[in-house]
Amino acid sequence: MNRRGRLIPWLWLLPSFLLIAVFLIYPVIETLRISFMNRDSSVYVGAGNYQYVFTNSATQTALLNNVLWLVFFTVLAVGLGLIFAVLTGRVRYEAVAKAAIFIPMAISFVAAAVIWRFMYAYRPEDFTQIGLVNAAATNLGLEPTAWLVEQPLPYIDQLLPSPLHTNNFALIAVGVWMWTGFAMVILSAGLKGISTEVLEAARVDGASEWQIFWRIILPMLSPTIAVVATTLVIQALKKFDMVWVMTAGNFGTDVVATLMFKEMFNFRDFGRAAALAVILLVAILPVMLITIRRFRSQEETR
């Protein structure tokens, strides 16, 4: 090939690479550098920002909350998504049922936050409840609860005062409401990829539906579950919009991303903000390696 021919691919790549360099590669390196500098990035302060992040109680709460999100959001969305995928696959109105569960995926976290602030709306006991959750609770004879405000964990807190705040679970529930449809759609496609012959053979051999699910469907579906889980883990770690609009991180609901935003714009400490971002990136690194490995093995089978 002549010299001009060799140049052609790079011309097609150039616009993408320019933009990726400016908006992703350069900023990532620069953020790493800033995380070792003081608030206005004029002096290097070594690991000072990281030391602050890991010892300060507000940031510790945020880190802990991200772990809560990571575990409960991922497990619940994958679990419910799997159940719904199995159930919807057995009825003729599959498409409609799926659409209902899937709709929240299309709307913004901001709109979802408004929807659920309204669902969780709280009035003291003697007033009419206008939020559905508290109206249901009072109808069942329970006391209305300010779901988005810090609540002690029942029973557990009496034994051992816990840094876990129940309002985080109210937020995580909203995340699950939004993302279960995503898990369901992908898992349902995975389910349909399992050959019916295998399932029929198991049925002929006398396996119960329960056994078929645990012994055949689940193992065959595990690669798909891994794909869904990695996406949800990334979502859980980067969570910002919903927490920001629902509680603004108040009452012990801050996550790393909301705290970073506060460090940037409320406290104007870019060093600490950058350190928080780096922690997010480091937490996501394993996911990145898994994604690359999965991509490589897919390429080999192409």
Place this chain on the structure above:
Amino acid sequence: MIAELAKPQASFQGFVSRLSKFVSRLPLHVVLVGIALLWITPAFGLLTSSFRDAAAVASSGWWTAFQLPFEFTLDNYQAVLTQNRMGVSFLNSLIISIPGTVIPILVAAFAAFAFAWMRFPGRDTLFIFVVALLVVPVQMTLIPVLRLLTNLQIAGSFPAIWLAHTGYGLPFAVFLLRNFFGALPRELLESAYLDGASSVRVFFRLILPLSVPALASLAIFQFLWVWNDLLVALVILQDPGKAPMTVTITNLVSSFGAQWQLLTSAAFISMMLPLVIFFALQRYFVQGILTGAVKG
């Protein structure tokens, strides 16, 4: 004769067996319908409240609105659109989202074409690099990007946010399109090249038209991602006159947190376009989710 006699018998048996099948599956139907209703209810409450007047919303649950006399109103929509900047914000969201969708797709398609159908040293390594960038959290880029845009004196302008969304959307777009382009039949491209077509011609006349489904999926994704974005807009567009709806609603929540009739109608205005896209293009939407599950 026999057949005629047997017929009602058979259909009766068929009816009984279908009935018993239905009854045995009743729990499944109840659970599924219950779940579907549960999932829809929160959004339905929002929609209902957005058509009720302020006093009604504040004094009774939205589920009580469905008894006579019905009293629904459009006042809330009129109020948020005119007094609370939602009208302007709707336009801003469009101004941000349309170029924020078209530019990255076009730019990504060029790169995806090279990755899928051209040979050059380091191609596979570079592509893996793009795959790795899929999961980089946007938070990791905000501070330098903001400083850079400020130094270039374009922070707060629409082109700045178009470029930012292009940069952030590119890895996913390149990834999705390259996989789709790469699956197109080789013979087709080879015969086009044999006929003497240039790569520009092959790209515009062959690749793009054949890839409409992938382009549609990607367009839906990128559009919804930009339309629904709050963080990038908060950081880059600090001028309230240019704020998209997500930012305006967030401000409404902090200043009118208890005025549900305003918040619900504002939120519904921001949901309308995504919902229309969802219902009209559900097939492409689902297709896109299945092809590129790893968007960071």
